[in-house]
Amino acid sequence: MTTAVRNRLVSGAAALGMTAVALLLPVDPAHRAAASYALVVTLGYGHLLGSLQPRQRLARWTPAGVSQRLFGCFLATSVASCLALYASALARLPWLGAPLLVVAVWHSVENDAALQEAYARRSLPGPLRLGAPTGLGLAVGTPLVAAWLGGAGGGGSQGLATAAFVLPTSYHLASWILFSRDRQRWLLRAGEIERARRLRRRLWVFHGLPIGIGAFLLLADAPAWVGLRQAFFSPPLYLFWSSLHVLDTALARRARVQRPACDPSRLPTAG
Secondary structure: OOHHHHHHHHHHHHHHHHHHHHHHOOOOHHHHHHHHHHHHHHHHHHHHHHHOOHHHHHHHHOOOOOOHHHHHHHHHHHHHHHHHHHHHHHOOOHHHHHHHHHHHHHHHHHHHHHHHHHHHHOOOOOOOOOOHHHHHHHHHHHHHHHHHHHHHHOOHHHHHHHHHHHHHHHHHHHHHHHHHHHHHHHHHHOOOHHHHHHHHHHHHHHHHHHHHHHHHHHHOOOHHHHHHHHHHOOHHHHHHHHHHHHHHHHHHHHHOOOOOOOOHHHOOOOO
16 A cells, blocks of 8 residues: 555545544534534644744745845735625624635645645645646535535534534545655655654644644633634634645645655665
8 A cells, every 4th residue: 555545544534534533423412513613723834834944934035125124014914804705704604604614624624635646756745737627626515515505404403514624624634644644755765854843843843832822722711712723723714824834835835846855766666
């Protein structure tokens, strides 16, 4: 079995397991949804943080003659304004999260195809491909979004809405955690020990930070933390950040020069 196939099988099993918990755990549906969202969203924020490379992005995107610091402030202010508008609109239009779920599902499907090629090259995923992954993403995303929109009815429909978020998100997160571990192994076999250590540190630090924040918010009893806890674990708000992540990675992959993450001649041919 190749590492690419193993990644798909393990990621699929993890996603199905989390989805089964979201649907079948013998507790109140609201508590079941809250627990599922807390787990997946917390891991998701670790994934989003791990992909950030602000210095490299600003160096590439800042227009000529403009200070990188000034352009960074402009981007931060723009994102904060969009988040405020989106969050205020969600209170009146809960379905606004559905289009962002479509983006997340498409990203998961496209990324799955890109990872198979990345395993073959032992490199990071290349530029986006919009052909077959887009059609498959829409085919998979349509029933998931329908389930998401049906979640307002509560009961069983609430479980389906939870599963519609948990299934594609957890698959994507699991596949990237496994891919990152495999990259560490490739780098170690190639003798690039420091790069492997940096990758491992990023994986632990950026996943550990939201885990710590989430644990604190879950344990905090003061009323002042209730709103922040609800916002942190909110799937629609997470999907806002996830959509920005999709845009960021799309631009980064478009500009990426394709080269192996390490010298393939120094690596074994079998995973």
